[in-house]
Amino acid sequence: MVRAGLSAERLTQAGAELADEVGFDQVTVSALARRFDVKAASLYSHLRNSQDLKVRIALFALAELADRAAAALAGRAGRDALTAFANVYRDYAREHPGRYAAAQLRLDPETAAASAGVRHAEMVRAILRGYDVPEPDQTHAVRLLGSFFHGYVSLEANGGFSHSAPEARESWARLLDILDALLRTWPAS
Amino acid sequence: MVRAGLSAERLTQAGAELADEVGFDQVTVSALARRFDVKAASLYSHLRNSQDLKVRIALFALAELADRAAAALAGRAGRDALTAFANVYRDYAREHPGRYAAAQLRLDPETAAASAGVRHAEMVRAILRGYDVPEPDQTHAVRLLGSFFHGYVSLEANGGFSHSAPEARESWARLLDILDALLRTWPAS
DNA sequence: CCGAGTGCCTATAAACTTTAGGCAAAAGTA
DNA sequence: TACTTTTGCCTAAAGTTTATAGGCACTCGG
Numbered sequence: 001m002v003r004a005g006l007s008a009e010r011l012t013q014a015g016a017e018l019a020d021e022v023g024f025d026q027v028t029v030s031a032l033a034r035r036f037d038v039k040a041a042s043l044y045s046h047l048r049n050s051q052d053l054k055v056r057i058a059l060f061a062l063a064e065l066a067d068r069a070a071a072a073l074a075g076r077a078g079r080d081a082l083t084a085f086a087n088v089y090r091d092y093a094r095e096h097p098g099r100y101a102a103a104q105l106r107l108d109p110e111t112a113a114a115s116a117g118v119r120h121a122e123m124v125r126a127i128l129r130g131y132d133v134p135e136p137d138q139t140h141a142v143r144l145l146g147s148f149f150h151g152y153v154s155l156e157a158n159g160g161f162s163h164s165a166p167e168a169r170e171s172w173a174r175l176l177d178i179l180d181a182l183l184r185t186w187p188a189s
Numbered sequence: 190m191v192r193a194g195l196s197a198e199r200l201t202q203a204g205a206e207l208a209d210e211v212g213f214d215q216v217t218v219s220a221l222a223r224r225f226d227v228k229a230a231s232l233y234s235h236l237r238n239s240q241d242l243k244v245r246i247a248l249f250a251l252a253e254l255a256d257r258a259a260a261a262l263a264g265r266a267g268r269d270a271l272t273a274f275a276n277v278y279r280d281y282a283r284e285h286p287g288r289y290a291a292a293q294l295r296l297d298p299e300t301a302a303a304s305a306g307v308r309h310a311e312m313v314r315a316i317l318r319g320y321d322v323p324e325p326d327q328t329h330a331v332r333l334l335g336s337f338f339h340g341y342v343s344l345e346a347n348g349g350f351s352h353s354a355p356e357a358r359e360s361w362a363r364l365l366d367i368l369d370a371l372l373r374t375w376p377a378s
Numbered sequence: 379c380c381g382a383g384t385g386c387c388t389a390t391a392a393a394c395t396t397t398a399g400g401c402a403a404a405a406g407t408a
Numbered sequence: 409t410a411c412t413t414t415t416g417c418c419t420a421a422a423g424t425t426t427a428t429a430g431g432c433a434c435t436c437g438g
Contacts, residue, residue, distance in 0.1 A: 151340020
């Protein structure tokens, strides 16, 4: 009886793939076990429970997305950094809808604080260094960018833009222009 | 044996309350039946299945939110309309986190087209009538506002802003100022 | 007051979650 | 190599949820 070679890491990775295929909320311990030709109970040596699996996938997705964003940011600044970073988000959500949904999972505060979510905020703040947003507004600007990126990508993923005419890609490009201009000429308080 | 007086409407309403209490993804046919002191099977006379329940709650939340937004918009224009509308979203998500999560449920295209989601987009477009955004950019501006509102509220709900210093309320007010200014002086293409 | 319809019931089956305990393969030790 | 320890996946089993089918009794129109 050859062993399947399970581990928390392999289960998380396979869970992320499963999420992309069937949707994050369809990810179950049973379905994941089926994918490894193994009984569901066997997974409980590696996972505490079903919620633990979901949290692991969420952390995995957050880290993967942060890695891609960091790579895109390397060597860029200003508008170039802004669009590169933004496109990483949008592309990730389009390529990996299940993982992107996972990254939105509500984490308890200490888990969130130890997650790659922190890196995301740091990277947005790094982008702002290419602009002259005055210090007291920096955090506000970080939140503006983060909210816009997430909101746009999430609405697009949920079909919010599918009915009206201009392609989502076109709005995206135009709005990144607008935001770039806004950051360059940030209004004083 | 006194009847519980179930109906799709009462179940949807109670499902929305349940969502606010325990989270939208914890809403199950079983839990809802328990709340009415009724067997789960009884609900299937009123609901097709578990997914049907979730869709009904989502449509209920979308409509309720649209009603509140419409009420807030009445008699207002420009910046006044913008902030009133935005605050309806934020307040709704804070008062009714489960319903707000429900409103994000992915609907199939024809259901979405028949939902109150359409009214949301129309109202944002109405707000823009108080500004001089040139026609070709109107849809982009609608998407900017929609993305920002949803993204901010959703990140705040998921604890994304809880660690860093400025209160989420403060950023919100400042960013609405910024967006108002942006809309007033929308850059030409 | 009676007949018809429908509202909630019981019974049942299948899928998923989770715990407990067992056996055999893998890894460590002499 | 042989023996022990560890660990990985198993079976068994109980509890929960979803969903269907069929039945009884309450309610309402006549």
